[in-house]
Amino acid sequence: MTTAVAEAQDAHDEHHGPEKGFRRWLFTTNHKDIGTLYLIFSLIMFFIGGTMALVIRSELMQPGLQFVHPEFFNSMTTMHALIMVFGAVMPAFVGLANWMIPMMIGAPDMALPRMNNWSFWILPVAFGILLSTLFMEGGAPAGGWTMYPPLILQTGDAFPFLIFSVHLMGISSIMGAINIIVTILNMRAPDMWLLKMPIFVWTWLITAYLLIAVMPVLAGAVTMLLTDQFFGTSFFLAAGGGDPVMFQHIFWFFGHPEVYIMILPAFGVVSEIIPTFSRKPLFGHDSMVYAASCIAFLSFIVWAHHMFTVGMPLSGQLFFMFATMLIAVPTGVKVFNWVATMWRGSMTFETPMLFALAFVFLFTIGGFSGLMLAIAPADIQYHDTYFVVAHFHYVLVPGSIFAIMAAAYYWLPKWTGHMYNESLGKLHFWLSTIFVNVTFFPMHFLGLAGMPRRIPDYSTQFADFNLIASIGALGFGISQLVFVYVLLTAKKGATATDRVWEAPKGLEWTVPSPAPYHTFDTPPKARIAEEAFE
């Protein structure tokens, strides 16, 4: 490239540089800025939801009520779930998608930048509304994040605000998903055909389709709740000829794909990180894609395994049991492929790799308990006990959240241009891993021994394991402050190279660190860039 052209480009860049002050963030259409906003928002929600979890664990530390009343306890479990699912995990993955997908496929930005801005800025409004319900007459929603009627209709003034905030979250997710699909399908570098795409991009493409398919279903379900409450309909009210169980079917038709919405991008992240630190290509790239697609398809036909005790016909129970067990096959393929990627590699154990390895171990444990839960007769014993709480926290905390942490450490030097503090990163990893197990492992025993979930107080025979879990939760919460410290000091470390790590693959490592405000103004040659690494 001649100097004159380079200068002209620099001048061009300056002209379109970020605005100053709050206008930069409020009006931004830049995928990197929006990605940062999503990630910061998600971190804030992680701490708000985490604080609620600590209220729950403090109350459950010993039998008897010490700190809160049962109604407020129920509000805490409800709000903790809504905030963690819709406010922490989902936005974190959308933030990662925003930052990384354009850079991984060689696109200059997301395809629909203004919609991108809107889909983010709806979120603070949605969660502002949701959190404001804590101060309303009748308290925050306390009917569980699953919002089962008729109980949820007993919510006080908060009810319409809950519904409206769920609508907003859904709109935000749908717009984000449309943007991701359009970007991936239309803006790839010319020689990056679909099966050449990095797995993170693939898993997000599949996730985005799931989002578009199921968020409207949730919107429909909560709208029917709204009309049942205020407009005299009886969709879910037996007295008017409606059916409360119908809500559960509709909710879980959304809810089960939602589970995979929260884990597929995590699979993608881990599939990027393990090859980098094993210095070996990902084993079975294409079968990873097929497995993720299979999981996505199966997620639509297993919803009623959340409802084995609701009173379904035998044939229904058997169908949902078999379909659910099938999910173990593609999920197993993924785990085997990760292990095969490590096998005969040349591994090093930087923080992102540590989190990714813990993901494989602990997510697999969550997968095992998932398989146990699929066995319908046994599920009748496990259903709505702490065994289920243990199961889904294993797949969501050392699953999704560890993958988000791994991604943050992995790409942080690319974002900031500096290496984070590796010792503190490792400290954060070890504290998190130890405490996450201290918190959630004993919950398996509590559930098997007969402790139902969502109860503010319990019989004395459950005291010991609850105490251990509460100590673990407190430790896990405090450990996350190390992460915040690492982030706050992220720019103080050594300057990062463009490659950052020894052997990463992908276009994002061909641009400087920190990544310039605009990348890939002209499409790169993906294959030439990749071959340059070999």
Added chain:
Amino acid sequence: MIRKSLFSLLGTLWAGAASADWALNMPRGVTELSAETYELHMMVFWWCVGIGVVVFGAMIISLFMHRKSKGVEPATFSHSTTAEVIWTALPVVILLAMALPAAETMIKLEDSRDPDISVVITAYQWKWHYKYQDEDIAFYSSLDRGSVEARPKNSGIDPFDVENFLLEVDRPLVVPKGAKVRLLITSSDVVHSWWVPDLAIKKDAVPGIINETWFRAEQTGTFRGQCTELCGKDHGYMPIVVEVVEPDAYLAWVETHQQDGERVAASQ
């Protein structure tokens, strides 16, 4: 109380896992199907342990042997059709081995034909109502007085001093040993769920719907459970107690309580 439970924690650690306070696993229960459910649970558990040993074993070997600090040169392979076919097909076979016995148990669980006794259970916020279909017996069953007094915040009563804290009711459901008891479960307000782990029965109580399930207890004794579907502020305070008694004792119980019922009916 923290000191007390820490103390009991140390105590149980000392005494080993045999202590009753240290329940680790699902109860085997007192019905044929609860035992079958337990066996299923253990079978899947051991399969998971086996698969875990293989997968985690391979991973741990790799973590220690294939590291850069040992000067390992990375291999370059990136797929193997044989391996991938094996680890897709083998799980299918293992899953079939789990699914078939599970389906068998499921079919038995759903077969509530020809009961000896039928009880209609109606859930309320926050108590249970039992009505024996063929007898003139019907009563509410709610949280026992001892727990009611101890449960409020700062009640000043240590839950450890209350016998069966939160798991005791004023009037238990009484059924005879060896009889097939059919439960017809519904609700008058929100969704609840009737669960007794030792009977391996959990069924949702849904307003407008009557659900059916059954059990046949093979041992006498008192078996405790709780509501397991979030049903509002006192969800944690609606326990279930089932007393399984010898058939003679059951008949005597019916005798006395039927008279009770008649007296109540007469006074209305």
